[in-house]
Amino acid sequence: xxxGVERDGHPILELVLGDITQQDTDAIVNAANSSLLGxxxxxxxxxxxxxxxxxxxCRLLGGCRTGEAKVTPGFRLAAGWVIHTVGxxxxxxxxxxxxxLASCYREALARADEVGARTISFPAISTGMxxxxxxxxxxxxxxxxxxTPTAVExxxxxxFDRMAFDAYQNAFAELRPTE
Numbered sequence: 617x618x619x620g621v622e623r624d625g626h627p628i629l630e631l632v633l634g635d636i637t638q639q640d641t642d643a644i645v646n647a648a649n650s651s652l653l654g655x656x657x658x659x660x661x662x663x664x665x666x667x668x669x670x671x672x673x674c675r676l677l678g679g680c681r682t683g684e685a686k687v688t689p690g691f692r693l694a695a696g697w698v699i700h701t702v703g704x705x706x707x708x709x710x711x712x713x714x715x716x717l718a719s720c721y722r723e724a725l726a727r728a729d730e731v732g733a734r735t736i737s738f739p740a741i742s743t744g745m746x747x748x749x750x751x752x753x754x755x756x757x758x759x760x761x762x763x764t765p766t767a768v769e770x771x772x773x774x775x776f777d778r779m780a781f782d783a784y785q786n787a788f789a790e791l792r793p794t795e
Contacts, residue, residue, distance in 0.1 A: 626762055627761070627766065627768050627769050627770055627771045628769065628770045628771070629758070629761065629762075629771050629772075629773070629788065630770065630771070630772045630773070631772075631773050631775070631781065631784050631785060631788060632737075632772050632773070632774045632775065633775050633776075633777075633778065633781045634774055634775075634776075635661070635774075635776070636658060636661070636662065636737055636739050636774040636776070637661050637662055637664075637665035637666075637693060638694070639694065639695060639737040639772060639774055640694045640695070641694075641695055641733075641735035641736055641737045641770070641772060642695060642696055642697060642728070642731075642732075642733035642734055642735045642736065643687075643690075643695055643696065643697035643698070643699050643727075643728050643731065643733040643735070643736045643737070644662065644690070644693065644695040644697075644698055644699070644736070644737045644774075645685075645698075645699045645700075645701060645724045645736065645737065645738045645739060645741070646658060646659055646662045646698050646699065646700045646701070646739075647659060647701065647703055647739050647740075647741045647742065647744070647746075648680060648700040648701060648702055649702065650679050650680055650681065650682070650702050651679055652674040652677055652679055652680055652686065652700050653671055653674055653675065654670075654671055654674075656744075656745060657744040657745055658739045658744065658776070662693070662698060665692060665693055666690060666691040666692050666693050666698060667691050667692040669689075669691040669692075670688060670691050670698065673688045673689065673691075674688060674700070677700075680700055680701070680702050681702065682702045682703065682704055682716050683701075683702070683704070683715075683716040683717075683719035683720055683723065684701065684702065684719070684723055685699050685700060685701040685720065685723035685724045685726070685727045686699070686700050686701075686727070687699050687700070687727045687730070687731055688700065695737070696731075696733070697727075697728070697731050697733055699724045699727045699728060699736070701720040701723060701724050701741065702720070703716070703717055703720050703741040703742030703746055703748065704716035704717055704742055704746065704748065705742070705746045705747065706742065706746060706747035706748040706749065709752070713742075713748065714752070714756050717741060717742055717748065717753060717756045717757070717760075718756050718759075718760040720741050720742075721738070721741070721756075721757055721760040721761055721764065722760060722764050724736070724738065725761070725764050725766040725768055726766075728766065728768050729766055729767050729768065732767075733768060734767070734768060734769045734770070735768065735769060735770040735771075735772070736768050736770070736771055736772070737772040737773075737774045738757065738761075738771065738772065738773050738774065739774055739775075739776070740753055740754065740757070740773070740775055740776070740780040740783075740784070741753065741757070743780060750779055750780045750783035751783045751786065751787075753783070754773075754780070754783040754784040754786070754787040755787045755790070755791070757773060757784070757787070758773070758784065758787040758788060758791045759787075759791050762791060
């Protein structure tokens with residue numbers, strides 16, 4: 617894990633190589649599909665770990681549009697809340713993908729604030745089946761979190777594999793405030 621430093625009211629940023637379903641934060645973010653009813657990758661792992669209550673609650677939400685976020689309880693997860701957001705499918709970078717991805721991070725932080733979460737774990741949204749290049753996605757994620765007003769005190773970026781971890785580590789080095 618690489619820890620960050622809080623500076624000028626920004627949350628502490630941490631980088632973790634691991635499983636988002638195992639994170640002991642107030643909220644975890646689900647890189648969901650628009651139905652919110654489970655799928656592959658991070659979405660499927662979160663649904664499996666949270667138990668059948670999660671999909672039952674998600675059915676009541678009426679889906680979610682790209683760039684938006686909705687919240688449910690965490691059920692069987694260590695996290696009290698799951699914040700579901702739908703990232704953009706990569707279409708080459710000229711179809712507003714960066715704006716939509718940044719919206720996912722802003723909206724997730726807004727939902728975290730609404731439920732009083734002080735710690736949150738994000739996966740590398742859209743970098744799996746949606747094909748967003750890890751380097752570009754990490755840059756959008758870190759830069760967005762750094763400028764988004766929030767009461768969240770600790771933001772963890774949880775990377776499932778070394779490629780994403782390295783991309784986020786580079787984004788940290790380029791963008792994160794230093795002492």
